[in-house]
Amino acid sequence: MFGVPVVVPNSSPVIRRAGSKAVISDYGSSESGIANEESFLFPLEVNEMKGASVAIMPSPVFLWRFKVLLFLLWGICCCKISWDSVMRMSANLRDLFLYEAFLYYNPLLLVTLTVWLWGINLWVFSQSSVNYAKVFDLAQNHLTHREIWKCATWMTIVVPTSMTAYLYLYSHGEVTLAASQPVFLYCIVLMLLISPFDIFYLSSRYYLLRTFWRIILPIQAITFSDFFLADIMTSMSKVFSDLERSVCRMVNRQVATIAWFEADSICGSHSIAIPLVLVFPYLCRLFQCLRQYKDTKEKTCLFNALKYSTAVPVIFLSALKYHVFPEQWVNFYRPLWLISSVLNSLYSFYWDITRDWDLSILSRVFKFKNPSLITSCLYGRIWIYYWVIGSNLVLRCTWTYKLSAHLRHNYITVFTIMALEIVRRFQWIFFRVENEWNKMTSKQNIELSTDLPKEEDPLLSSANHSVHTHTR
Secondary structure, three states: OOOOOOOOOOOOOEEEEEOOEEEEEOHHHOOOHHHHHHHHHHHHHHHHHHHHHHHHOOOHHHHHHHHHHHHHHHHHHHHHHHHHHHHHOOHHHHHHHHHHHHHHHHHHHHHHHHHHHHHHHHHHHHOOOOOHHHHOOOOOOOOOHHHHHHHHHHHHHHHHHHHHHHHHHHHOOOHHHHHHHHHHHHHHHHHHHHOOOOOOOHHHHHHHHHHHHHHHOOOOOOOHHHHHHHHHHHHOHHHHHHHHHHHHHHHOOOOOOHHHHHOHHHHOOOOOHHHHHHHHHHHHHHHHHHHHHHHHOOHHHHHHHHHHHOHHHHHHHHHHHHOOOHHHHHHHHHHHHHHHHHHHHHHHHHHHHHHHOOOOHHHHHOOOOOOOHHHHHOOOOHHHHHHHHHHHHHHHHHHHHHHOHHHOOOHHHHHHHHHHHHHHHHHHHHHHHHHHHHHHHHHHHHHHHHHOOOOHHHHHHHHHHHHHHHHO
16 A cells, blocks of 8 residues: 555456456465566556557447437537527518528528438338339449438537527628628538539439439439439429529628618519529429330320319419509409419319328228338328328428418418428438339349249140150
8 A cells, every 4th residue: 555565466356357357376386586577567557558449439329329428518508609690680671681691691500401301211221121222223322311310410500600690790790790690601611512523423413413413304214213303393483482582682692781671673582583593493393204204105194184283373473462462362363373382282282182191091001001112111000191181182292382472471380380381201212212113123033933934834845845755
């Protein structure tokens, strides 16, 4: 205890720790004390140093918890700074101030939500028998759900940080620096998306860009990836509309100025570009269906094209409110808009259930025939099917709210409904991809069964052989 050396008998074994293992050493057989010191003390010191170095290394669980803690602290700081910045503004300008901030950043925030949900979809598919890489014809080095979540994490950090800087600088009078924040962020996103250098998942980025190009110009044969991404684009049509308004303001140098709100004819809610951008994804999907009918001659493609065409009256009848007299809107155009909205919602809901998901309510849901990914995971949980079908119907109807320009005054309500629509779409993905995988596997099974020889074929061949032998 006080530095007195402890004498260990030569004949007694001593238990020492080598790394993490207990080792029994009997050094009574050593020839001298010096040999004992070299064979025992030196290895003991080395092993203690190794043990110390291993103990210093933090565990992966600790690192993960530390990152989560930093992420939460960062989120709290951003919320605190943003709240204080908003409270600095005068009460009569605060609403316009927040409206402008949401206009710039809600497209990227919703894209971030989309990436997070897509990672969840891939994670669920990786745990099941659905080969999503084969469904989408992906390369072997395609992004996994972990890599998707890594991208979403960085987007979650960068976009709110830029928004916080915008609010802080604008509320403190640094208008020029505030105006540069969304412009700088959009430029970085565009450069990363089209960069030809082998950084930030080059092959996956170019796969996405090629798919976008095929959607815009459906010249060649349409693949499932083209249909799939175009359907997601229809749910994000309001995102594209806000993106167009944001870019319009950046080009016209109206960023971080309250006076822009009066210029509705350029980038405001009265602009003719808004209904054109809203309807663009639906037109792309409509042309895809027509192209598929040209290739396959299936009448189902025409009914699907009709479904997307029902969104066109909803969008343009709503936009007419700003270009006709109020009496005309109330007495004539608004009833037409209501009828077209109900027709679009119910038709889209019917198509989701019966065509995209291939869910027969009387068989697949309640009797669990043809078990597959979803029915296997949710077997015996009927309430989930009620939730999926009911929520899909409700959110199909509320989606009309975002397609209608005359209803988009409360930006917080619109943002919430847009987020719920994206959640509905990625809830839809589970059933849609599973249905496509079931079609692929059933087609492969049919082809294999036709290629295999029948059982009676060997018997017939042997009988023919015996007949020929007998005749000879």
